[in-house]
Amino acid sequence: MTIKTILEANNLTKSFGSGTSEVHAVDNVSLKIKRGELVLIMGPSGSGKTTLLSMLGALLDPTSGNVVIDDKNISTMTNTGLAALRAKKIGFVFQAFNLLEALTVEENILFPAQLNTGGILAAKARLDKLLDRIGLTNRRHALPNTLSGGEKQRVAIARALINQPPIILADEPTGNLDSHKGQEVMMILHDIARDDGCAVLMVTHDPRVEEIADRVLWLEDGAIRDRKSEQHSWVYDPVCGMRIDEWTATISKEYKNQKYVFCSQRCLERFDDDPERYMTKSM
Amino acid sequence: MIYWSIKTLFSEPMRLMVSALAVAVSFILVIFFSAVFEGESDQIVAYLKKMDTDIWVMQKGVSNMHMASSMLWDWKADKIEKLPEVKEVSAILFLNGPIKIGGKDWFAYIIGLSPKYQRGGPWDMFKGKAIPGPGEAVIPEVINRLTGVTIGDEIIMLDRPLKVVGLTRGTFSMASSVVFVSHEDLGDLVEAPDQYSYIMVNAKPGVSTQSLIKNIKNEVDKVNVLSNEDFIKSDWTLAVQMGAEILRMMTTIGTLLATLIVAFTAYSLIARKKQELAVAKALGFSNGSIYLAALCQSVVITGLGLLLSLLLSYTVIIWLPLVIPQLNLTVRLHHFIPLAIIALPVAVVASLIAANTVARVDPMTVFKG
Numbered sequence: 245m246t247i248k249t250i251l252e253a254n255n256l257t258k259s260f261g262s263g264t265s266e267v268h269a270v271d272n273v274s275l276k277i278k279r280g281e282l283v284l285i286m287g288p289s290g291s292g293k294t295t296l297l298s299m300l301g302a303l304l305d306p307t308s309g310n311v312v313i314d315d316k317n318i319s320t321m322t323n324t325g326l327a328a329l330r331a332k333k334i335g336f337v338f339q340a341f342n343l344l345e346a347l348t349v350e351e352n353i354l355f356p357a358q359l360n361t362g363g364i365l366a367a368k369a370r371l372d373k374l375l376d377r378i379g380l381t382n383r384r385h386a387l388p389n390t391l392s393g394g395e396k397q398r399v400a401i402a403r404a405l406i407n408q409p410p411i412i413l414a415d416e417p418t419g420n421l422d423s424h425k426g427q428e429v430m431m432i433l434h435d436i437a438r439d440d441g442c443a444v445l446m447v448t449h450d451p452r453v454e455e456i457a458d459r460v461l462w463l464e465d466g467a468i469r470d471r472k473s474e475q476h477s478w479v480y481d482p483v484c485g486m487r488i489d490e491w492t493a494t495i496s497k498e499y500k501n502q503k504y505v506f507c508s509q510r511c512l513e514r515f516d517d518d519p520e521r522y523m524t525k526s527m
Numbered sequence: 528m529i530y531w532s533i534k535t536l537f538s539e540p541m542r543l544m545v546s547a548l549a550v551a552v553s554f555i556l557v558i559f560f561s562a563v564f565e566g567e568s569d570q571i572v573a574y575l576k577k578m579d580t581d582i583w584v585m586q587k588g589v590s591n592m593h594m595a596s597s598m599l600w601d602w603k604a605d606k607i608e609k610l611p612e613v614k615e616v617s618a619i620l621f622l623n624g625p626i627k628i629g630g631k632d633w634f635a636y637i638i639g640l641s642p643k644y645q646r647g648g649p650w651d652m653f654k655g656k657a658i659p660g661p662g663e664a665v666i667p668e669v670i671n672r673l674t675g676v677t678i679g680d681e682i683i684m685l686d687r688p689l690k691v692v693g694l695t696r697g698t699f700s701m702a703s704s705v706v707f708v709s710h711e712d713l714g715d716l717v718e719a720p721d722q723y724s725y726i727m728v729n730a731k732p733g734v735s736t737q738s739l740i741k742n743i744k745n746e747v748d749k750v751n752v753l754s755n756e757d758f759i760k761s762d763w764t765l766a767v768q769m770g771a772e773i774l775r776m777m778t779t780i781g782t783l784l785a786t787l788i789v790a791f792t793a794y795s796l797i798a799r800k801k802q803e804l805a806v807a808k809a810l811g812f813s814n815g816s817i818y819l820a821a822l823c824q825s826v827v828i829t830g831l832g833l834l835l836s837l838l839l840s841y842t843v844i845i846w847l848p849l850v851i852p853q854l855n856l857t858v859r860l861h862h863f864i865p866l867a868i869i870a871l872p873v874a875v876v877a878s879l880i881a882a883n884t885v886a887r888v889d890p891m892t893v894f895k896g
Contacts, residue, residue: 294894303809303890324813331811338893342806344531346538355531356810403810415894 250410250443251277251300256309258295258466269295271466272309279410282437282444284453287463289494293447294415296463300445301334301413302326314410331359335404335442337433339416341396343388343403350375350384353402360407367406374402378432393510394425401432405440412436414446418453419494422510423484426450450507451489482522483511499523528812532820535800536827543828546792550785550832551839554866557781558840558858564773566855568766570700574636575759577650577697580617580727581736583758587749592636593703593762594623594769597724603747604726610742612734617646620713621724626706627683628666629674635706637684639713646727648707654678655693658707664689665707669699669852684708685716701853702766782869785832789877793825797881801888808890818882825878829870837863 258270269292277283285293298304300311302318310319313333318326330336343352353374357367375381378398388396397417404412414433418426434456437444446453454460461468477490486507490496495506499519506512515522536543571593575583584607586597601618608616620639625632640648640658649657653668655678664682671677671694680691689708698705714720730739740752753761797804804817844856 298891298894301809327808327811327813329811330809336809336893338806340893342802342893344535344803344806346535347531351530351534355807358528359811 247278247280249276250279250314251275251445252312253296253300254310254312256296256299256311257307258292258299258304259307268466270299270306273463273466273468274309275461275468277411277443277445279443280437280441281458282434282446282456284457284460285445285447285463286449286454286460286492288492291463292466293463295466297413297415297445297447301336302330328359331356332361332407333409333411335407335409335412337397337400337404337412337414337417339419341388341393341400341420343396343399345388348385348387349380349391349399352388352399353406355403357406370406370408371402374405378402392425393421394428397421397425397429398432401429401436405436405442408440410442412442412444414444414448416447416449418448418450418508420509423481423486423507426508427452430456449489449492449494451487451492479505481505481507481511483514486511528807528816528820529823531803531807532823533827535803536796536824543831546788546828547831547835549788549792550829551835553781553785553788554832554836555840555843556784557778557866558836558863559843559856560773560777560781562840562844562856562858563854564767565859566857567700567702568763569857570855571703571766572759572763573697573700574638574705575755575762578646578727578755580646580755581730582728582740582743583753583755584726584728584743584747585724585751585753587751589751590753590758590761591765592621592725592758593765596623597621598719598722599724599726599750601721601723603750604723606747607726607728607743610739610746612731612739612742613728614731615646615729616726617644618723618726619644619647620710620717620719620722622713622717623703624685626664626666628670629676631674633670633704633706634702635704637713638705638707639710640707641710641723649693649695649698649705651696653694653696655691657693657695659689659692659709661709661711662689663692663709665693665695666691667699667704667706668694668696670704672852684712687712687716699853700855778865782873785829785869786873786877789825789829789832789873790880792828793821793878793881794884796824797821797884801884802892804885804888805890805892808888809893814886817885817888818878821881821885822875822878825874825881826871829874829877833863833866833870836866 253273253275256270256273257268260267260269273296285296287293299306310317313329318329344355347355350371353371354364354367357364375384378401380395380398417429421429430453433444436442478487479490481488482504484507488505488507490505493505495509495512497504497512504515575592586599589595589597604616604618607613618641622637624637626635638647649665657665659665676682676691678691681688682691730736736754740754743752807817840858844858848854848856
């Protein structure tokens with residue numbers, strides 16, 4: 245049986261500025277993602293990963309080329325049509341979690357359901373299953389400010405799944421989590437692809453995810469390129485001990501003439517609290 | 528989105544309360560101006576109301592006491608008194624003018640009382656003598672409280688010194704307090720010792736006011752005759768008309784102020800929640816539904832402000848005259864009707880600024896970690 249392509253980009257280009265100052269943030273990118281696939285977009289900072297993700301998520305118009313979602317070319321759609329498409333076909337997971345502060349866990353998850361057929365009432369049955377799946381059934385009435393980073397991200401994932409979209413777009417979903425919580429989140433996203441048949445497209449710097457991904461797209465200067473293995477430069481996060489590719493890492497700090505690379509903002513914060521402790525550990 | 532907007536609003540109760548209070552203050556400002564104005568207008572006709580007469584007779588062409596001048600020969604009062612339908616007549620000499628009390632000029636209704644007549648004098652004495660004799664005056668007790676001038680002290684009516692012999696209640700107004708002097712002093716001052724300004728007429732039982740008015744007009748030349756109700760109405764309307772422009776201006780200022788406050792509050796709420804709005808947009812909510820949420824917040828703030836203004840107005844209006852005795856405040860339900868009517872447009876206009884912010888929210892910002 246042929247697995248259906250759910251997300252397709254054809255010669256996608258996004259340029260900013262004009263004339264001599266014109267920059268191609270994404271340059272002639274074509275890709276196809278099938279249901280059930282977990283695809284990573286990796287690359288150095290400023291390589292155009294987020295811009296590409298925004299265009300694939302119908303949030304940004306391409307300068308040229310087109311995006312096809314579930315057999316529909318979205319380049320001809322109106323803003324209202326695009327909003328409706330996002331509500332039903334795409335689930336977003338963000339690095340900063342982006343939960344709504346005044347709403348409880350349950351209300352946050354149900355928030356996009358009002359845009360789907362059947363509304364909140366129809367989504368309530370799915371809500372219980374999702375809460376169970378992310379292990380937050382007993383925290384359903386908690387407010388986001390009482391949750392840990394990992395819990396927040398699990399709520400964000402449940403929110404992305406409530407309308408049962410065929411596509412999940414995740415932007416650095418483990419960026420603000422420590423290695424243990426990051427691992428948990430990765431496994432949930434992995435299961436979503438495998439068990440629910442969602443196409444999961446993830447922008448990440450976390451090299452461990454490569455192990456569970458079906459494909460890795462390497463973006464450099466806005467274009468997809470082959471990544472050579474010698475471009476890896478493995479170092480270890482001094483706080484959590486995670487192996488990180490220094491070349492692609494975004495969080496680093498210079499301390500006493502030595503560069504330290506971190507897997508997440510949280511590890512950096514811990515390092516800042518007591519650098520000497522972690523320096524000793526890393527030596 | 529509406530649920531989100533309400534929950535977001537109420538998740539910060541202090542902020543909401545401060546916003547609603549700010550709106551309430553601007554509404555109270557409008558109510559306060561109306562209350563002061565209406566209180567003053569009521570006080571302007573207080574003298575007429577308290578005289579409780581059936582008919583007022585005045586110079587032809589005159590139909591007011593407020594800001595008016597009327598002169599009638601004293602024999603006209605005698606002539607009216609002799610009419611068979613008349614039970615009782617009283618006459619006063621009247622002047623709208625300043626009186627210097629405690630070194631300050633007070634614009635007053637100066638009522639010249641003749642010993643010949645029983646009525647026309649103070650209706651509620653605080654202290655001292657009610658009917659002043661020559662060289663004497665009876666002033667409002669509020670002026671006594673404000674200036675310290677009391678019984679035995681001297682005041683100046685135009686250029687004539689008079690001695691305070693009594694203090695009255697219910698006669699003070701910022702626009703025109705009622706000061707009682709003798710007919711002799713006032714008549715001498717205005718060079719009209721044999722004249723009156725207004726004649727109060729009471730009909731005998733069973734005589735209709737209208738027939739007596741008609742009869743007086745037939746019997747006495749060059750007079751205008753009005754029923755008590757018509758005379759009060761005429762003075763009250765004049766007083767209201769005089770302040771209507773100021774009142775309209777104050778109402779406009781208060782409304783603009785309320786609009787600005789609601790607009791600022793709605794805008795700051797929306798601006799602070801930009802990231803959440805970007806999330807909503809990314810998830811598929813339209814600009815329209817987000818704008819509706821902003822409008823909803825404006826309506827709630829304005830509605831709460833209106834409600835608070837109603838509650839606070841009554842509290843303030845009971846309490847304020849105790850602290851500031853010169854204030855005559857009257858709050859009536861009709862003061863709130865224009866506010867209730869303008870509250871919704873205020874909310875809509877105020878939310879337009881927030882709408883502009885909503886339209887400019889870039890859903891791409893959700894990717895900024």
